[in-house]
Amino acid sequence: MDYEELTDKLTNFVNNMVKNANANGVVVGLSGGIDSSLVATLCVKALGKDKVLGIIMPEKNSNPMDKEHAELIAKKLGIKYIISDITDILKAFGAGGYVPTREFNKLADGNLKPRIRMCILYYFANKNNLLVAGTSNKSEIYMGYGTKYGDLGSDFLLIGNLFKTEVRELAKYLGIPNEIINKAPSAGLWEGQTDEAELGISYELLDKILIRIEHNMDKESISKELNVPILTIDDILKRIALNKHKSEPLPIPK
Numbered sequence: 001m002d003y004e005e006l007t008d009k010l011t012n013f014v015n016n017m018v019k020n021a022n023a024n025g026v027v028v029g030l031s032g033g034i035d036s037s038l039v040a041t042l043c044v045k046a047l048g049k050d051k052v053l054g055i056i057m058p059e060k061n062s063n064p065m066d067k068e069h070a071e072l073i074a075k076k077l078g079i080k081y082i083i084s085d086i087t088d089i090l091k092a093f094g095a096g097g098y099v100p101t102r103e104f105n106k107l108a109d110g111n112l113k114p115r116i117r118m119c120i121l122y123y124f125a126n127k128n129n130l131l132v133a134g135t136s137n138k139s140e141i142y143m144g145y146g147t148k149y150g151d152l153g154s155d156f157l158l159i160g161n162l163f164k165t166e167v168r169e170l171a172k173y174l175g176i177p178n179e180i181i182n183k184a185p186s187a188g189l190w191e192g193q194t195d196e197a198e199l200g201i202s203y204e205l206l207d208k209i210l211i212r213i214e215h216n217m218d219k220e221s222i223s224k225e226l227n228v229p230i231l232t233i234d235d236i237l238k239r240i241a242l243n244k245h246k247s248e249p250l251p252i253p254k
């Protein structure tokens with residue numbers, strides 16, 4: 001892939017989004033992970049550092065290294081950033097694991113975190129006339145691997161047409177620090193969570209399968225070509241179908 005041309009395309013896209021919305025710039029949640037670091041980098045390239053606001057939103061169980069990486073990228077880019085710890089908000093919701101009497105529930109309490117972060121991002125978007133830059137990539141969007149109205153809630157998806165493996169290549173090309181590129185992707189919803197363990201497949205293999213599904217290759221041929229069990233491909237196809245609702249307009253009866 002021609003990464004210079006891709007960078008131009010993506011930066012033009014951001015410029016047009018902001019111009020057409022009459023906005024002052026963008027706000028992005030900085031997790032210290034590769035997706036948000038790449039989105040912030042591209043936005044700064046497009047708009048300049050004064051038009052990008054970073055919000056770092058750890059909670060009491062977050063890995064402290066992630067906050068360090070988020071600050072590292074914000075400082076490297078020279079953008080303004082705000083640290084807003086969401087622990088007290090989780091407590092105010094009575095979230096399991098954050099108030100003494102309730103047990104942590106991965107689905108309900110885990111997803112509350114990205115939903116709270118989305119509210120905070122829109123608060124700053126409203127206040128400063130900014131657009132919320134989403135950070136989901138194509139692999140996540142296909143798999144529905146994101147929280148509905150949480151991290152999936154944003155105004156545009158700048159890297160939504162890039163598979164995770166392409167995100168890694170573009171991040172390398174744009175000089176994002178290796179410690180951010182090389183760590184295991186994680187949503188950080190519970191301790192020890194990683195994308196690849198939860199999805200049950202590496203992004204390397206997942207992307208190879210998704211690319212072939214996108215090109216309408218039948219599952220038998222994919223299985224043969226990549227030497228993976230048909231069951232693995234069936235699981236992925238099932239997951240894509242089950243989660244379609246996350247990336248489609250809301251159903252309205254005619």
Ligand SMILES: Nc1ncnc2c1ncn2[C@@H]1O[C@H](COP(=O)(O)OP(=O)(O)OC[C@H]2O[C@@H]([n+]3cccc(C(=O)O)c3)[C@H](O)[C@@H]2O)[C@@H](O)[C@H]1O
Pocket residue numbers: 107111114140144145146147148150151186187188189195198242245
């Ligand atoms: N067919 C259907 N049509 C319309 N709506 C439907 C639906 N099926 C479920 N729903 C709704 O969707 C809800 C379930 O979706 P959701 O609340 O998103 O929950 P769910 O998909 O179960 O969980 C989110 C997943 O994304 C992962 N995640 C989250 C955040 C960030 C990242 C990351 O990579 O950083 C990953 C997380 O670890 C978990 O595996 C249901 O409670 C229901 O309200």
Ligand SMILES: Nc1ncnc2c1ncn2[C@@H]1O[C@H](COP(=O)(O)OP(=O)(O)OP(=O)(O)O)[C@@H](O)[C@H]1O
Pocket residue numbers: 028029030031032033034035036037055056057058059062114117135151184185186187188195
């Ligand atoms: N602690 C956090 N502070 C600010 N934003 C966060 C935080 N955790 C998650 N987010 C937001 O949610 C998005 C989704 O998380 P996700 O884990 O998919 O991406 P990432 O952390 O940027 O990359 P990686 O896949 O390498 O972990 C992040 O890109 C970021 O915008």
Ligand SMILES: [Mg+2]
Pocket residue numbers: 031033034185186187188
């Ligand atoms: Mg992450």
